[in-house]
Amino acid sequence: MTRTGTDRPTVYPTLLYADAQAAIKLLTEAFGFTADAVYTGEGDMVTHAELSYGNGVVMLGSKGRAGVFAEAMGEGGPAGIYVVVEDVDAHYRKAAAHGVKILMPPTDQDYGSRDYMARDAEGNVWSFGTYAPAGGSA
Numbered sequence: 666m667t668r669t670g671t672d673r674p675t676v677y678p679t680l681l682y683a684d685a686q687a688a689i690k691l692l693t694e695a696f697g698f699t700a701d702a703v704y705t706g707e708g709d710m711v712t713h714a715e716l717s718y719g720n721g722v723v724m725l726g727s728k729g730r731a732g733v734f735a736e737a738m739g740e741g742g743p744a745g746i747y748v749v750v751e752d753v754d755a756h757y758r759k760a761a762a763h764g765v766k767i768l769m770p771p772t773d774q775d776y777g778s779r780d781y782m783a784r785d786a787e788g789n790v791w792s793f794g795t796y797a798p799a800g801g802s803a
Contacts, residue, residue, distance in 0.1 A: 679723070682725060688787065691785055695759065695763035713726050723746065745790040746789065747794070753795060757781045769782040777796070
């Protein structure tokens with residue numbers, strides 16, 4: 666997916682995983698992300714990956730590699746990431762069918778959103794819902 670002009674994200678959440686290959690599999694198969702780029706190094710270590718969902722992109726890599734970013738992140742985490750989806754209930758069913766740890770089933774919120782919350786295998790919290798802050802788009 667090529668992003669140009671105003672549809673190109675300006676914020677990229679970036680995560681490091683002990684098992685980045687497993688994280689990529691979970692994000693693509695259970696959560697519906699697309700693996701746009703996956704660069705691997707020695708021992709199948711992910712040096713850099715970009716996964717997209719709609720207009721958003723998350724970057725990730727393997728923990729334990731060399732470099733300023735990897736060293737600065739250390740054992741950082743977990744992180745929380747919110748992703749806007751069109752059909753919360755269908756997205757939830759797909760994630761649950763893949764055995765994802767669900768923290769909160771689809772719930773209508775007081776501020777008008779419908780969302781659910783899940784935890785990946787390394788503790789990061791992923792929320793999927795209809796809420797799109799001002800300036801965002803669903």
